[in-house]
Amino acid sequence: MSITEVKNNSTETVPSELEQYKLTRDDAERMYYFMALTREFENSILKLYRQGKIVGGAYTGRGNEATSVGSCYALDTTDYLFPMHRDMGAHLVKGQAPLQLYLQHLARGNGLTRGRDGTGHYADTELRIYGNISHLGAMIPVANGVALASKNRKEKSVVLTYIGDGGSNVGDFHEALAMASVMKLPLILIIENNQFAYSTPLHKQYACENLSDRAVGYGIHGVTIDGTDVIKVYDETKKAADRARAGEGPTIIESVTMRMHGHSAHDDASYVPEELLNEWKKRDPIERFEKKLFHWNILDEEKKEKLYEEINRLLSDAAEEAVNEPYPHGSEVTDGVYAKE
Ligand SMILES: Cc1ncc(C[n+]2csc(CCOP(=O)(O)OP(=O)(O)O)c2C)c(N)n1
Numbered sequence: 633m634s635i636t637e638v639k640n641n642s643t644e645t646v647p648s649e650l651e652q653y654k655l656t657r658d659d660a661e662r663m664y665y666f667m668a669l670t671r672e673f674e675n676s677i678l679k680l681y682r683q684g685k686i687v688g689g690a691y692t693g694r695g696n697e698a699t700s701v702g703s704c705y706a707l708d709t710t711d712y713l714f715p716m717h718r719d720m721g722a723h724l725v726k727g728q729a730p731l732q733l734y735l736q737h738l739a740r741g742n743g744l745t746r747g748r749d750g751t752g753h754y755a756d757t758e759l760r761i762y763g764n765i766s767h768l769g770a771m772i773p774v775a776n777g778v779a780l781a782s783k784n785r786k787e788k789s790v791v792l793t794y795i796g797d798g799g800s801n802v803g804d805f806h807e808a809l810a811m812a813s814v815m816k817l818p819l820i821l822i823i824e825n826n827q828f829a830y831s832t833p834l835h836k837q838y839a840c841e842n843l844s845d846r847a848v849g850y851g852i853h854g855v856t857i858d859g860t861d862v863i864k865v866y867d868e869t870k871k872a873a874d875r876a877r878a879g880e881g882p883t884i885i886e887s888v889t890m891r892m893h894g895h896s897a898h899d900d901a902s903y904v905p906e907e908l909l910n911e912w913k914k915r916d917p918i919e920r921f922e923k924k925l926f927h928w929n930i931l932d933e934e935k936k937e938k939l940y941e942e943i944n945r946l947l948s949d950a951a952e953e954a955v956n957e958p959y960p961h962g963s964e965v966t967d968g969v970y971a972k973e
Pocket residue numbers: 718766767768769795796797798799800802824826828829830891895
């Protein structure tokens with residue numbers, strides 16, 4: 633790792649790897665915080681699932697934290713986010729409170745979907761988070777619609793959404809990109825290539841070299857990056873957002889990662905070769921970044937311990953509060969379904 637000692641305005645030394653992307657030491661620490669928060673939050677969801685408290689499935693993005701955090705970190709507050717089931721980090725970076733996320737997963741009556749859903753299918757219009765639509769690919773045309781509205785209103789807001797390697801094969805993906813490219817919509821699509829679509833490995837899914845090669849067919853910008861490198865993900869998303877704001881249309885970013893758990897908590901992923909998992913463990917996105925932060929003196933053991941204590945206190949307080957909230961009352965079952973006279 634090479635560091636050029638560069639002074640920034642606050643007289644702190646900024647490692648050249650951060651400086652070249654106009655990131656500060658605080659930015660780096662925040663990205664680390666959000667990756668750690670994401671993993672700890674998802675660990676607690678798995679615990680609640682095993683305790684029988686989660687109403688739906690429990691999907692985690694272990695291995696994907698650099699992609700979800702780095703990409704959303706590149707957004708402005710006025711941009712729109714359409715996350716998928718591995719993107720808890722993006723929810724958190726966009727400002728979603730852990731309490732809201734627990735209420736949602738626990739299907740409590742005062743959650744964002746008022747107990748109608750037990751995972752991440754919610755919208756929070758204030759934070760500009762929309763989604764997730766479970767039917768793979770179906771969210772991209774909706775994201776297109778928001779991107780078109782933003783363009784028509786001359787808002788300069790961009791729309792960031794995600795799809796898996798498996799999801800990138802459905803028809804909606806193609807139709808949405810065909811439309812987004814000709815209309816030059818301010819859309820950023822991250823293909824999270826995490827090696828498996830449920831139990832289907834990559835070689836049974838596509839025959840091209842990179843999934844970003846598909847961008848050529850739409851005449852748009854496409855790039856493949858290491859999805860375990862939070863700074864790289866941030867940088868490519870930021871560049872895509874800058875292009876989108878300048879009216880240059882959509883970008884496909886293929887972010888290569890590994891799904892380090894089963895498809896969801898019920899799946900032991902026995903079909904994933906252990907050697908493959910062991911290889912990817914060496915590229916754990918949080919550990920990789922942590923090493924850099926230690927090297928740059930942004931983090932040390934004491935600071936790390938405090939940060940994890942803070943995160944775990946925040947999460948256990950929020951989880952306890954959410955667990956004690958009631959489920960929706962049966963009498964409310966048709967609320968939001970039929971128009972009231
Ligand atoms: C159109 C459609 N087909 C099937 C499913 C069921 N399903 C949900 S997630 C999933 C695997 C998705 O794999 P991928 O897109 O690679 O994303 P990953 O889960 O690996 O992140 C499947 C088959 C679905 N939700 N929608």
